[in-house]
Amino acid sequence: MFSVLGIKTAPPMVCKALGACHRKVSPAAAPRFCMTPAHLRGHHTLGSASLPVAGPSVRHVRALDEERLMAVEWEDGGQSLYPFTWLRDNCQCPRCTLQSAEARLLLLADLDIHTGVDSVEVTKDSKVGHLFFFFNWMKKYCFLYLYLFIYLFILALCLRYYWDASLRIPTADFQDVLHDDGAALAWLLALRRVGIVHLKGAPAEQGQVARLAERIGYLRLTFYGHTWQVQDKSMANNVAYTSGKLSLHTDYPALHFAPGVQFLHCINQAQEGGESEVVDGFHMAEQLQAEDPEAFRTLSSVRVDFTDTGTDYCDFMLQSKNRIIDVDSEGKVTKINYNNATRDSVLDLPLHQVQPFYVALKAYVDIMNRPENVVTYTLEPGDIVTFDNWRLLHGRKSYVSRPDRLRHLEGAYLDWDEVMSRLRILRRNVHGDD
Ligand code: OGA
Ligand code: NM2
Ligand code: ZN
Numbered sequence: 001m002f003s004v005l006g007i008k009t010a011p012p013m014v015c016k017a018l019g020a021c022h023r024k025v026s027p028a029a030a031p032r033f034c035m036t037p038a039h040l041r042g043h044h045t046l047g048s049a050s051l052p053v054a055g056p057s058v059r060h061v062r063a064l065d066e067e068r069l070m071a072v073e074w075e076d077g078g079q080s081l082y083p084f085t086w087l088r089d090n091c092q093c094p095r096c097t098l099q100s101a102e103a104r105l106l107l108l109a110d111l112d113i114h115t116g117v118d119s120v121e122v123t124k125d126s127k128v129g130h131l132f133f134f135f136n137w138m139k140k141y142c143f144l145y146l147y148l149f150i151y152l153f154i155l156a157l158c159l160r161y162y163w164d165a166s167l168r169i170p171t172a173d174f175q176d177v178l179h180d181d182g183a184a185l186a187w188l189l190a191l192r193r194v195g196i197v198h199l200k201g202a203p204a205e206q207g208q209v210a211r212l213a214e215r216i217g218y219l220r221l222t223f224y225g226h227t228w229q230v231q232d233k234s235m236a237n238n239v240a241y242t243s244g245k246l247s248l249h250t251d252y253p254a255l256h257f258a259p260g261v262q263f264l265h266c267i268n269q270a271q272e273g274g275e276s277e278v279v280d281g282f283h284m285a286e287q288l289q290a291e292d293p294e295a296f297r298t299l300s301s302v303r304v305d306f307t308d309t310g311t312d313y314c315d316f317m318l319q320s321k322n323r324i325i326d327v328d329s330e331g332k333v334t335k336i337n338y339n340n341a342t343r344d345s346v347l348d349l350p351l352h353q354v355q356p357f358y359v360a361l362k363a364y365v366d367i368m369n370r371p372e373n374v375v376t377y378t379l380e381p382g383d384i385v386t387f388d389n390w391r392l393l394h395g396r397k398s399y400v401s402r403p404d405r406l407r408h409l410e411g412a413y414l415d416w417d418e419v420m421s422r423l424r425i426l427r428r429n430v431h432g433d434d
Helices: 012-017 084-089 135-140 143-158 174-179 181-193 208-216 281-291 293-299 351-368 416-431
Strands: 058-064 069-074 079-083 171-173 196-200 227-230 246-249 261-268 276-280 303-311 315-323 325-327 333-336 375-377 384-388 392-396 408-414
Touching (some): 079 143, 143 181, 143 416, 171 174, 174 196, 174 208, 181 196, 181 384, 208 261, 208 408, 208 416, 276 281, 281 333, 281 392, 293 351, 408 416
Parallel strands (some): 171 196
Antiparallel strands (some): 069 079, 246 392, 261 384, 261 408, 276 392, 303 315, 325 333
């Protein structure tokens, strides 16, 4: 049994960790807290928790036993409700939370999901050891506020602008992105929203995609190495390493978790040909769904085999099954997996489904090859194209190199988790958002 709520002045470290999104209350202006003991009946009780003085001001706190909710009335008139079990689960005391990691110590085995509230108390000291909450922490995690926060977050970071051939690819300066947080934030936001950003002004020598990856965190190692050299190679272990045309594709559908982000740095361009092409795969999928729902249904349900065998970083023999148009449980397109070069000859379909599959794939590829959908550009030495490999399909025209200056791109992969992590940190640093 615990008794809930005492208040202490939040230690500065805790205040900082809890974020600066709420108005600060100077000690002099600190509100007088109502002591609101709520004696509740029941076998299990939440015990007592303490709420700190610093942070948002509180007018009233009470436990609603029937509803199993704690009601906090803020000085500004707002009210927040917190389920008892959630409060118990999220106790901020040092026995339940490892502050240095902002991680839960409390084991689920030790969580009493029938916990009730014995008493509610707002105190200024931290003596109440078990079950305490800081008001600013509580306000941040207010259920209603959280919904709003998630909604705003989705709006800010997950919004995507679909495009066609009329897109003017967003461009940023390579050095600015490396050295200026505002420029880096703008770069990653555009990468998320538009799916492609050109960086200009990188030295035309190897090592730049690795520097760029370090700006974010770390790159994604694959069987083609930490970074990889796109050049016309004899005994090429991949069609990309020839001088031939690459039709629109996403990289690495032979992996079940394809790299989320790709960088391609132009070190030398071809004498003739070698132009790049990109399309917005999500937009194309939307068009397919509108024009040919049956084809969309096929490509978003059939799991297609991909394969990749060879030796590079080490020897490899990959097999995967991926939906060409990956959708979430609500039918929203989340990822495109398609490289015609690595699509397996194994077609794991009943015979009568083979032709409908080809019809569907052809319909999607025909849409993406329409001139009104394709953006074409030529990379110059020192340019780096950064793009969403889960969303865009990219290709290149066949090329002929100068004999003394072979076409050379250096590439690297990253994953979206790491990119989004950097994006959140940059947003917090630049805008002070939490
Ligand atoms: C690749 C690729 C594009 C290019 O290597 O996967 O798409 O322009 N290369 O060579
Ligand atoms: N490279 C460029 O799916 C693929 O095989 C894409 C990968 C060789 C690292 C090409
Ligand atoms: Zn590629």
